[in-house]
Amino acid sequence: MELPRLLTVQCARRYGLTVRQFRAPRFRRLSHGVYLSGPEAATLTERAAAALLALPKDAVITGVTALWMHGVEIGSPMPIRAATGTGGRTVREGIRLARVRRLPESHRRLARPAPAWLAANAELDLVQSVAAADRLIRLGRVSQSELVAGADAWSGRGCLLARRAARLTRSGVDSPRESTLRLLMVLAGLPEPRCNPMIGTRDAPIGHFDLVLDDYRVVVEYDGDHHRTDPLQWSRDIARHEAAAAAGYAVIRVTNGRMAHPREIAATVHARLAERGYQGPEPDFTREWQALFERRTFEW
Incomplete structure (x- = not known):
C-alpha cells in the first residue's frame, strides 16, 4: 500500500503500521504525532499541514509563513506561524502559536493575503513590510486600498507599522x-x-x-x-x-x-x-x- 506523505500516529493502524515503525529511517517527525514518509524533504506546505494536524481544529496558518505560501518570500517561514481562538496550553516544536479573539479571514485554514500581511507586521520592519505589500499587489492578491482599509481597522501588534507601510506601498514594483x-x-x-x-x-x-x-x-x-x-x-x-x-x-x-x-x-x-x-x-x-x-x- 502506498503511504500518504503525512501520517499521524492515530491513523497508523489504518495503514498496518505500529508506533515503533515510525522510528524507521523512512519516516521523519515533523510535529507532535505527525510524520513524513519518503526520502524527499518536506515542503513548506507539508510542514504547515503537519502543524495544523497537531494544533486545535480552528487553527489557521498566518503571518510570515502564510505570506510565503502566498508567494511572498519575506523573512523566514519557519517556525510555522499559526493563530487559534482555542484556550489552553499548546506548545509544539517548530510552531509559533498566537491566541487571538478573532481568527483572520482564511481559506482552507490559510489566512488570506491581507490578514496574513497584517499579522506579519508584528515581526517585520518598515522596509520588509512595504516590500511584502508591494509583492502582494504585484501578484494581484490585494490592492493598496484593501491594505490601507485593513490596517486602519486593525488593532493588533504592529498596527501602527501596518498603517504607515500600507500608505507607502505602490503598484508595479517588480522585486x-x-x-x-x-x-x-x-x-x-x-x-x-x-x-x-x-x-x-x-x-x-x-x-x-x-x-x-x-x-x-x-x-x-x-x-x-x-x-x-x-x-x-x-x-x-x-x-x-x-x-x-x-x-x-x-x-x-x-x-x-x-x-x-x-x-x-x-x-x-x-x-x-x-x-x-x-x-x-x-x-x-x-x-x-x-x-x-x-x-x-x-x-x-
Missing part, C-alpha cells in the same frame, strides 16, 4: 530590491519616483525602467545577478540604457554590491537631481533611515 531602493530615496526626503513606467514616446518607446523621476529625467535601475549572467538580458539592458541616455535621461545603476553603501546611492541620486534643477534639501539620514538601511543585511 523587493526595487521596494528597498524606492524607500531608501523617499525616507531620506528625496522626491518619490514612479515604479516601472514606460519612457519614450508612443511612436518610439524606450522601455520600462525600475524607478523614474520624470521631472528631472533621472532613472534608477537595480541590476540583479540575472541581468549580468543572462547575455541576452545584459544586451537588452545596455541598449535600453543607451537609448535612455540619448533621450536625455541620467541612468543610475545599482548592483547588489552597491546596496551595501546606501548613503552613496542617495547622494548620487541627489547629485543627479541637483544637476537637473532640483532645489530640494540633501538626503536626511535620520536614525530610522540608518537602522533600516545601514545596520542590517538584506536577505533578498
Whole structure:
C-alpha cells in the first residue's frame, strides 16, 4: 500500500503500521504525532499541514509563513506561524502559536493575503513590510486600498507599522530590491519616483525602467545577478540604457554590491537631481533611515 506523505500516529493502524515503525529511517517527525514518509524533504506546505494536524481544529496558518505560501518570500517561514481562538496550553516544536479573539479571514485554514500581511507586521520592519505589500499587489492578491482599509481597522501588534507601510506601498514594483531602493530615496526626503513606467514616446518607446523621476529625467535601475549572467538580458539592458541616455535621461545603476553603501546611492541620486534643477534639501539620514538601511543585511 502506498503511504500518504503525512501520517499521524492515530491513523497508523489504518495503514498496518505500529508506533515503533515510525522510528524507521523512512519516516521523519515533523510535529507532535505527525510524520513524513519518503526520502524527499518536506515542503513548506507539508510542514504547515503537519502543524495544523497537531494544533486545535480552528487553527489557521498566518503571518510570515502564510505570506510565503502566498508567494511572498519575506523573512523566514519557519517556525510555522499559526493563530487559534482555542484556550489552553499548546506548545509544539517548530510552531509559533498566537491566541487571538478573532481568527483572520482564511481559506482552507490559510489566512488570506491581507490578514496574513497584517499579522506579519508584528515581526517585520518598515522596509520588509512595504516590500511584502508591494509583492502582494504585484501578484494581484490585494490592492493598496484593501491594505490601507485593513490596517486602519486593525488593532493588533504592529498596527501602527501596518498603517504607515500600507500608505507607502505602490503598484508595479517588480522585486523587493526595487521596494528597498524606492524607500531608501523617499525616507531620506528625496522626491518619490514612479515604479516601472514606460519612457519614450508612443511612436518610439524606450522601455520600462525600475524607478523614474520624470521631472528631472533621472532613472534608477537595480541590476540583479540575472541581468549580468543572462547575455541576452545584459544586451537588452545596455541598449535600453543607451537609448535612455540619448533621450536625455541620467541612468543610475545599482548592483547588489552597491546596496551595501546606501548613503552613496542617495547622494548620487541627489547629485543627479541637483544637476537637473532640483532645489530640494540633501538626503536626511535620520536614525530610522540608518537602522533600516545601514545596520542590517538584506536577505533578498
